[in-house]
Amino acid sequence: MFNVVLVEPEIPQNTGNIVRTCAATGCALHLVRPLGFEVTDKYLKRAGLDYWSEAQIFYYDSFEELKAKFPASAFYYFTTKALNVYSEARFKKGDFMVFGKETKGLPEELLKQNKESCLRLPMLGDIRSLNLSNSVAVAVYEGLRQLSFDGFNLKGSLHNLNWD
Numbered sequence: 001m002f003n004v005v006l007v008e009p010e011i012p013q014n015t016g017n018i019v020r021t022c023a024a025t026g027c028a029l030h031l032v033r034p035l036g037f038e039v040t041d042k043y044l045k046r047a048g049l050d051y052w053s054e055a056q057i058f059y060y061d062s063f064e065e066l067k068a069k070f071p072a073s074a075f076y077y078f079t080t081k082a083l084n085v086y087s088e089a090r091f092k093k094g095d096f097m098v099f100g101k102e103t104k105g106l107p108e109e110l111l112k113q114n115k116e117s118c119l120r121l122p123m124l125g126d127i128r129s130l131n132l133s134n135s136v137a138v139a140v141y142e143g144l145r146q147l148s149f150d151g152f153n154l155k156g157s158l159h160n161l162n163w164d
Helices: 012-025 042-048 062-068 108-113 132-146
Strands: 003-007 030-034 058-062 074-080 094-100 118-120
Touching: 003 012, 003 042, 003 132, 012 030, 012 058, 012 132, 030 062, 030 108, 058 132, 094 132
Parallel strands: 003 030, 003 094, 030 058, 074 094, 074 118
Antiparallel strands: none
């Protein structure tokens, strides 16, 4: 589906939640080191519940390493500093959605080099930013909506109540 990239994530619970989102949506998760936690961290595992085996997770020592592996792919950089709103982008299967660390976001130089591919989620007032895992979920589900949820069961699941 899509590729979610976390550049130097710091909070294990956020990454665990994102693992769960990726498992539920068929997105691959790409983690760029250094990570602010160990992948064996109990908080990371607890937040991801039993979805770790359902998610595709890849690790890189730098963002440049990841970019070099996928030179022809489209990359979108999520930041509060962007001019473009996320819903204005036209996502395609295989696109990369890139998010920075919780405390600093993505490096300014990276944003400047990719100005036209930077996207933001609108917020009211002086709110600094949304939670990282919430931002990933908003972006992924906007991409899925644009693709008409192709391949997803839109009629409910076995877990729904019998409404008859």
